[in-house]
Amino acid sequence: xxxxxxxxxxxxxxxxxxxxxxxxxxxxxxxxxxxxxxxxxxxxxxxxxxxxxxxxxxxxxxxxxxxxxxxxxxxxxxxxxxxxxxxxxxxxxxxxxxxxxxxxxxxxxxxxxxxxxxxxxxxxxxxxxxxxxxxxxxxxxxxxxxxxxxxxxxxxxxxxxxxxxxxxxxxxxxxxxxxxxxxxxxxxxxxxxxxxxxxxxxxxxxxxxxxxxxxxxxxxxxxxxxxxxxxxxxxxxxxxxxxxxxxxxxxxxxxxxxxxxxxxxxxxxxxxxxxxxxxxxxxxxxxxxxxxxxxxxxxxxxxxxxxxxxxxxxxxxxxxxxxxxxxxxxxxxxxxxxxxxxxxxxxxxxxxxxxxxxxxxxxxxxxxxxxxxxxxxxxxxxxxxxxxxxxxxxxxxxxxxxxxxxxxxxxxxxxxxxxxxxxxxxxxxxxxxxxxxxxxxxxxxxxxxxxxxxxxxxxxxxxxxxxxxxxxxxxxxxxxxxx
DNA sequence: TGAAATGTTGGGGCG
DNA sequence: ACGCCCCAACATTTC
Numbered sequence: 288x289x290x291x292x293x294x295x296x297x298x299x300x301x302x303x304x305x306x307x308x309x310x311x312x313x314x315x316x317x318x319x320x321x322x323x324x325x326x327x328x329x330x331x332x333x334x335x336x337x338x339x340x341x342x343x344x345x346x347x348x349x350x351x352x353x354x355x356x357x358x359x360x361x362x363x364x365x366x367x368x369x370x371x372x373x374x375x376x377x378x379x380x381x382x383x384x385x386x387x388x389x390x391x392x393x394x395x396x397x398x399x400x401x402x403x404x405x406x407x408x409x410x411x412x413x414x415x416x417x418x419x420x421x422x423x424x425x426x427x428x429x430x431x432x433x434x435x436x437x438x439x440x441x442x443x444x445x446x447x448x449x450x451x452x453x454x455x456x457x458x459x460x461x462x463x464x465x466x467x468x469x470x471x472x473x474x475x476x477x478x479x480x481x482x483x484x485x486x487x488x489x490x491x492x493x494x495x496x497x498x499x500x501x502x503x504x505x506x507x508x509x510x511x512x513x514x515x516x517x518x519x520x521x522x523x524x525x526x527x528x529x530x531x532x533x534x535x536x537x538x539x540x541x542x543x544x545x546x547x548x549x550x551x552x553x554x555x556x557x558x559x560x561x562x563x564x565x566x567x568x569x570x571x572x573x574x575x576x577x578x579x580x581x582x583x584x585x586x587x588x589x590x591x592x593x594x595x596x597x598x599x600x601x602x603x604x605x606x607x608x609x610x611x612x613x614x615x616x617x618x619x620x621x622x623x624x625x626x627x628x629x630x631x632x633x634x635x636x637x638x639x640x641x642x643x644x645x646x647x648x649x650x651x652x653x654x655x656x657x658x659x660x661x662x663x664x665x666x667x668x669x670x671x672x673x674x675x676x677x678x679x680x681x682x683x684x685x686x687x688x689x690x691x692x693x694x695x696x697x698x699x700x701x702x703x704x705x706x707x708x709x710x711x712x713x714x715x716x717x718x719x720x721x722x723x724x725x726x727x728x729x730x731x732x733x734x735x736x737x738x739x740x741x742x743x744x745x746x747x748x749x750x751x752x753x754x755x756x757x758x759x760x761x762x763x764x765x766x767x768x769x770x
Numbered sequence: 771t772g773a774a775a776t777g778t779t780g781g782g783g784c785g
Numbered sequence: 786a787c788g789c790c791c792c793a794a795c796a797t798t799t800c
Contacts, residue, residue, distance in 0.1 A: 521771080639771070678771095690800040691772050698772090757773085761800055 298388035299325040299466045301381065304367070305336065305400075307393040307420050307538035308356040309498045310459040314418035319391040320460035327387060327466060328360060331378075332371035332478055338399035338669065339587075342662035344631040347488050348496050350480035352537050355497025357475075363463040369473045374403070375410045382413060385470055389413055393420035393538070396577045397669050398584040401426075423451060423542050423574055426581035426670075436582035440685045443578065444571040453547055490629035494533065494665065501534035505545060509552045517565045523623075523634035524707035529566070530632070532666035535573070542570055576674035579684050587673040588654070595682035599763050600652040609750050610645050611659055613713070616749035618725055619699035620644045622712035629712075631665035636702050642679040643693035648756040650763060653680040689764050692757050699725030715745040 302319045310316065319326055330353060334340045341349065357367045370377045381387065394404055394417050408415040419425050429446050430436060437443035482488055495503065508529040512519060519527030534540050549566050552558035580586050590596050609615050613624035623637035633641070638660075645656045657676040661667045677683030681691075703709055706724040710717045716724060718738040723730035727740060728749055735741070742748045 636771080643772090687771075688800085692774095692800085694773060754774095757800095764800080 297324070298386050299327050300389040300391060301327045301329050301378070301385075301387045303329050303331070303378070303390055303392040304356070305330075305392065305395055306536065308352045309501070309539050309541065310359060311498065312420075312456040312541040312544055313393065313538075314420050314457060315391040315393045315416070316463075317457045317460055318416060318418065319389075320463055322389075323464065324388075325464045325466035326365070327368055327381065327385060327470060328365055328463070329368045329370065329378075329381065331374050332369070333374045333377070336374055336400055336403070337395060337397050339661075342664070342667050343482065344491075344663050344665045345667050346480040347482065347491055347631065348494070348533060348537060348665045350475065350478070351494075351496035352539060353475055355499070359498060360463070363460075363465075365463050365465050366469060367472065368470050369475060369478075371473060371478070375407070378407075378411055381470060382411060385466065387413065390415045391418075392416070393418045394425075396421045396426050396580070398581055401581075420541060421538060422577050423447065423546070423570070424578075426577040429574075429578055436578060437575075438684045440572065440575050443575050444568065447571060447574055448567075451546075453550065454543060456541070456543055456547060491631050491665070493630060494632075496533070496537070496539070498539045501531070501540035504529065504531055504534060505540060505548060509548060509558060513549065513552065513558045513566060514562050516562045520565070520569075521636045521702050523637050524703045524705065528635060532668075532671075533632070536666050536668045536671075542573070546570055573671060575684075576670040579674050580670040583684075586677065587657070587669060590680075590682035591677055591684050592682045592686070594767060595680065598652075598682075598767055599650075601650040603649055603651055606649045606750060607645075607651055607655055609747070610641070610649065610651070610656075614747050614750075615644065616728065616747040617644065617695040617753075618709045618713050618716055618727065619695045619703065622703075622709045625712040627660075627663050631663065633664070634708075636698075637708075638675070639679060640693050640695055640698045642676060643691075644695055646680050647689075647692045647760040648695075648751050648753060650756075650760055653677065653682070690761060692760060694753060696726040696753070713746070716740060 300319050300322060302316055307313055307315065353367065360366055370381070378390065390407070390411065390413060392404065392415065394401055404417055424447055427436070429443060431442065431446070437446065494500070508531070512527050515527060519525055521527070531540065531545060535542060535545070546567060549558065549563045553560050553563040579591070583591055610620070610624060613621035613628065615621055619637065620641050623633050623641045626637070627633040642653070642656055645651050646653050653676045657672055660672055660676070664672070674683055678686045681687060681689030699709060703725070704721070706721050709724055716727060716738070719727055719730065719740055720734065720738070723734060727735070727746065740746055
């Protein structure tokens with residue numbers, strides 16, 4: 288890599304933001320600021336950059352987080368420069384226009400993007416300074432005694448923990464010198480990231496994309512729910528989870544910040560150590576997923592366990608559509624799918640229930656579910672989404688065995704005992720008493736009438752009988768083992 | 771981070 | 786008082 292000093296000190300530097308929309312603990316931004324050069328703060332809309340185009344919910348979030356970040360930069364007398372097109376071509380043009388002498392960036396964790404980043408300096412002819420900001424450990428860097436990637440979570444996590452030194456987090460830069468003339472920028476509105484005709488995003492307004500929203504979410508979580516996290520996180524009827532996943536995905540907050548603040552809360556005695564440890568474990572799964580993707584770049588398309596390549600998936604467009612729309616006749620499944628559609632998010636426990644239902648009860652390929660989540664989740668993340676779908680399917684690394692099949696009714700009874708979650712998202716059933724809420728097909732006719740539930744009308748009968756579907760899935764698994 | 775089937779145990783009803 | 790049966794509760798195995 289060429290020395291920065293090779294360029295005149297007055298030449299501007301480009302800070303290329305991709306998914307690191309934060310001022311605090313942003314290593315590329317801090318390093319660029321320390322050079323005292325004028326900074327061009329760039330975002331490029333490049334569909335090819337991360338290996339696959341982002342989904343509709345992600346476009347909504349991107350729109351808002353760019354707006355928030357641009358506004359935050361205003362306090363420094365700065366603005367984002369927005370361009371679209373092939374990243375390398377855009378950067379070349381901007382360097383030619385401005386005489387920029389260096390590019391600063393934080394790497395993206397996806398293998399495709401990482402490979403492109405590594406070739407970037409050669410393609411641009413200026414130094415590229417790359418930093419790690421998305422994960423606690425660089426994907427691929429945690430290896431077992433034989434120098435190979437871990438395939439089991441627990442030893443991976445042990446190794447990760449052993450090398451974690453809680454760092455001093457980088458403060459927000461004090462100044463971000465602006466160039467004499469700001470390069471031309473496209474208009475965010477022209478990118479049409481916000482949905483129009485129809486604008487389906489009303490239910491997304493519970494989110495506050497951006498760094499301030501990320502910190503608010505972390506503070507709110509550490510201020511109470513964290514203490515109940517080990518069990519509360521399984522309760523979709525309560526505010527028991529951190530809801531940090533989209534903020535982490537978009538780099539609005541650093542994973543270091545999450546664990547440093549959580550541990551500080553534990554040290555102060557504001558949070559139970561055991562609860563904070565559980566949170567750490569979940570951050571650890573995020574790390575594990577990114578390591579898996581780095582070690583197995585085919586994770587988004589191929590079964591990690593090759594024997595599942597022969598699984599006899601069913602072609603069932605109607606079943607798939609009923610699942611997507613939340614019309615399966617299983618209240619817990621339908622509540623989850625409707626929460627997703629309305630808000631761009633689904634509670635983690637319910638994600639497992641709906642994924643198990645698609646894969647095992649309907650025997651539809653996990654890739655169909657992964658694709659739907661990719662389009663509809665505001666936290667859609669290639670490593671987490673594909674690793675978690677394979678985890679449920681039983682084909683992943685350290686996955687739940689295939690025969691672990693969720694019963695959607697009993698999951699509802701266990702984790703939404705008062706029916707608060709189901710009644711919120713499946714209002715057709717709101718007046719059905721708790722006793723039958725999670726299995727309305729078992730309710731006596733008179734009870735259904737009293738509650739205003741008619742199966743021919745608003746709410747469907749189950750599209751498959753769970754008991755039989757379970758037997759069918761287990762038979763399919765047996766057929767696999769005979770190969 | 772499951773559920774269902776199967777096995778075991780022990781209390782209570784009852785002849 | 787005793788053995789038998791039933792069955793709920795719990796444990797283990799199986800998928």
